[in-house]
Amino acid sequence: MSDNQVLTLYTINMSHYSEKIRWLLDYEQINYVEQALTPAIHTLPMLVKGGRGKSTVPLVEKGSSRVQDSPRIVDWLQREYGPLKSLPQDHLAEILEIQTRFDSIGKAVARYLYSPGFAHKALILDIWTQFAKPWEASLVRGGYPLIKSVFKSKLKINPRDVAIAETKIDAQIKWLESRIKLGFYLVGDSLTVADITAAAMLAPLACPVEHPIYGTHDFRTKMASAAKIWADSPALDWVREVYAKHRGQVWQVMPNAS
Ligand SMILES: N[C@@H](CCC(=O)N[C@@H](CS)C(=O)NCC(=O)O)C(=O)O
Known part of the structure; x- marks a missing residue:
């Protein structure tokens, strides 16, 4: 290649x-x-x-x-x-196993955030159209009711599935809390795909300041409000610490709108 x-x-x-x-x-x-x-x-x-x-x-x-x-x-x-x-x-199998563990809650995290988030149309539309061309922004704004309803059914945003999502997320947060008692890095003594996956999947709940969307006051108070049940969790503190230590500002260069 x-x-x-x-x-x-x-x-x-x-x-x-x-x-x-x-x-x-x-x-x-x-x-x-x-x-x-x-x-x-x-x-x-x-x-x-x-x-x-x-x-x-x-x-x-x-x-x-x-x-x-x-x-x-x-x-x-x-x-x-x-x-x-x-x-x-030398740690491949364990890293991949932790990747699978946290990938498996990604949809639950999205469901959990959009559930309160959809009450905030202006915020959702601002996020969705951040990199949109003018015609894309018009289409998304005009089609919002339809897009929202497709989204809600695809992501199963309903009280029963949101409750299931909370249980699934909570189990992995508890797992992470016990794991980080063993050491800062989830596997070995340096950052691996295991840490990156766990931190990225939980970032919308932990709201690290380095992330240009999750780190905003609006996102934290409107979309991630339900995550306050984990406000004192050392696992979410760990996510913020990994971001501070290894990530830095997420968009150094603004992505190109396609
Ligand atoms: N298993 C996939 C899941 C990716 C995923 O669910 N992406 C979401 C955004 S976080 C998405 O593209 N949703 C829109 C869609 O499904 O069309 C992966 O690991 O990449």
């Missing part, structure tokens, strides 16, 4: 799975160009590029290679750019 091909990372600004891969690329100092897509408008291009019947971000593209789904992207980056310092071979 020729290395002068540009790696493109397709994201949605609020997506924590996108943040996981963005962080990994930044941490590994792999050059990439970010294409921040507008929710709803992202669907068709991601379906086509992904070729797997899924419309999710993140998705990476380099030459003719297109890889969708964050754990698959991690594997591909290891093959393409490895060995990655965040994936030490």
